[in-house]
Amino acid sequence: MHKTLWDHRYAQRTQRMSGSTIRELLKLTEQPDIISFGGGLPSPDVFPLERVKQASELVLKTQAAYVLQYGTTEGYVPLRKMLAEFACRFGVDITIDNVLITSGSQQALDLLGKILINPGDRILVEDPTYLGALQAWNAYGAEYVPVPSDEEGIDPGALEAAMRCGAKFLYLIPTFQNPTGKTLSEERRKKIIQLSDHYGIPIIEDDPYGQLRFEGETVSPIMALDGAARDDCAGCYNGNVIYLSTFSKIMAPGLRLAWVIAPPEIIRKMVMAKQGIDLNTSTFNQALAYEVGRDGFIDQHIQLIRKVYKERRDVMLEALTEFMPQGVSWTHPQGGLFLWATCPEKINTESLLKVAVARKVAFVPGTSFFATGGGYNTMRLNFSFCVPEKIITGISRLGEAIKESL
Ligand SMILES: Cc1ncc(COP(=O)(O)O)c(C=O)c1O
Structure with a gap:
């Protein structure tokens, strides 16, 4: 042998x-x-333990055949609707065609690498940035271009210089950044949207922490500012930003549940890529998160x-x-x-x-x-x-x- x-x-x-x-x-x-x-x-x-217990019992009592079965790759419709409504609060039109449920934002990062990155592609990142994104995209052969930041986050002047040389996309964690905790000002967000438009470089906005503000004024997600500034986004978001958020920090990371908001065309490509990875995110966990989060509990x-x-x-x-x-x-x-x-x-x-x-x-x-x-x-x-x-x-x-x- x-x-x-x-x-x-x-x-x-x-x-x-x-x-x-x-x-x-x-x-x-x-x-x-x-x-x-x-x-x-x-x-x-x-962790909302009591609510999870109640929701779990209810889901198994009323929907066992559904939640213990395979589901659609896009995700559980009531949950996608709830998340679309949640995003509409930022003043941008989001429909469920803009929403994909993923098994954690980490999976969304990997899916994006899979559909967007060719070996050698330049990816603009904050310096420092989230290690997990680098890990996900290393395997696809990404070449990182770190853009310096100051107290207000990524520096638009340095970003413009980097964009002039082209890039596949810009990756940002603009609110309470991992690792620095910094937040990009609204003025800079608007400037970055203009740059993204001008140079034709899309933005991946990773936002696990935006809801966890203790003080100071709320700043809208870049995706929402981008949507509000466009007339091609009426009814359904179709702009330059791919937005990621997660239940990990507002419910429980053990559920491995997150969502993407993006132009429907990107969602469709991610769905194809996801089918090769896990077919669908746990149906049970999605129904559970919906029951836990509904009626204003979240x-x-x-x-x-x-x-x-x-x-x-x-x-x-x-x-x-x-x-x-x-x-x-x-x-x-x-x-x-x-x-x-x-x-x-x-x-x-x-x-x-x-x-x-x-x-x-x-x-x-x-x-x-x-x-x-x-x-x-x-x-x-x-x-x-x-x-x-x-x-x-x-x-x-x-x-x-x-x-x-x-
Ligand atoms: C910026 C950022 N993106 C993505 C993730 C992954 O989140 P999830 O638990 O949804 O996979 C994290 C987790 O810490 C994070 O900080």
């Missing part, structure tokens, strides 16, 4: 696949004595999440002020799950992580989020997962680890 030599059999695309530092870190959170600010985990304290629930996360953000900001040595700075996000800290230049946060883990605290070294390297002295801190007492202890341990490394 011959033993198969797998190394020679892997497709070329696997050469650019790599494991995620964050998923490795998540393993650390399983050790009970480590305080982890690493993963992008929502708090289990705000809006009430979002209020609760905002309250809990605001308190945790405040606790983390106070603890940083108390325990960080001089020379460390951090962002003050008005919502979301993360803040971004920058250490003095002599600190490399990958080495710092080892010191920190020895002191039983973890974070994500910032360099993982830079498509082409950089940010060696930065880190992402999640404030949603740990209870306030743990946040204080964890930040004090982190402060000690930084002092030790200076």
Whole structure:
């Protein structure tokens, strides 16, 4: 019997696949004595458990034959309608033909890679950006062009310079960005829409956190501003933006449920690509999410999440002020799950992580989020997962680890 030599059999695309530092870190959170600010985990304290239990029973009682069966690739119609209505609140016409349900936004990112990216295509990304998007698109041979950001998010001047050389699309997380927590101003959003129109470069707007605003003025999604500015969007959105959002941060990530809003033509292509991946997203989970979210429950629930996360953000900001040595700075996000800290230049946060883990605290070294390297002295801190007492202890341990490394 011959033993198969797998190394020679892997497709070329696997050469650019790599494991995620964050998923490795998540393993650390399983050790009970480590305080982890690493993963992008929502708090289990705000999972709507009772409502999920009731909805689950109801769905099985009234629709078992349907929800335990295969479903359509586009998704469960009542849920798509609910999401279309939800999006219409932003003042843009969305129909269910604009909506596709996916198994997490992560799947939507992969589907978009599958239908849009040829090897060598230039993809414009924020610097830093969401690591999971880079992971999804590496396999399709994407070439990333990082565009610098400042306090208000991506810099439109630098973006225009990058767009002049062409690109397949621009990828943005404009609201409470992962990893920095920054939000792109409305003025810049409008400018970016003009640039996208002028250079014919579409935008993928990834918005898992937009609903989780604790303070400050709401800024409309880029998709909504784009739709409102067009006369070819009456009745059904048909603009330049592909919008992604998810139930992971407003209901529960274990459901693996998200949605895409895009021109119907893009939805149709994604449906074809999705058929080759999983045929359809769990019918049961879709019906469950619909029952959980309906009749205004999701809006009430979002209020609760905002309250809990605001308190945790405040606790983390106070603890940083108390325990960080001089020379460390951090962002003050008005919502979301993360803040971004920058250490003095002599600190490399990958080495710092080892010191920190020895002191039983973890974070994500910032360099993982830079498509082409950089940010060696930065880190992402999640404030949603740990209870306030743990946040204080964890930040004090982190402060000690930084002092030790200076
Ligand atoms: C910017 C961004 N996009 C996509 C995802 C993936 O979300 P989902 O749980 O819906 O797959 C995340 C998760 O943290 C994220 O931060």
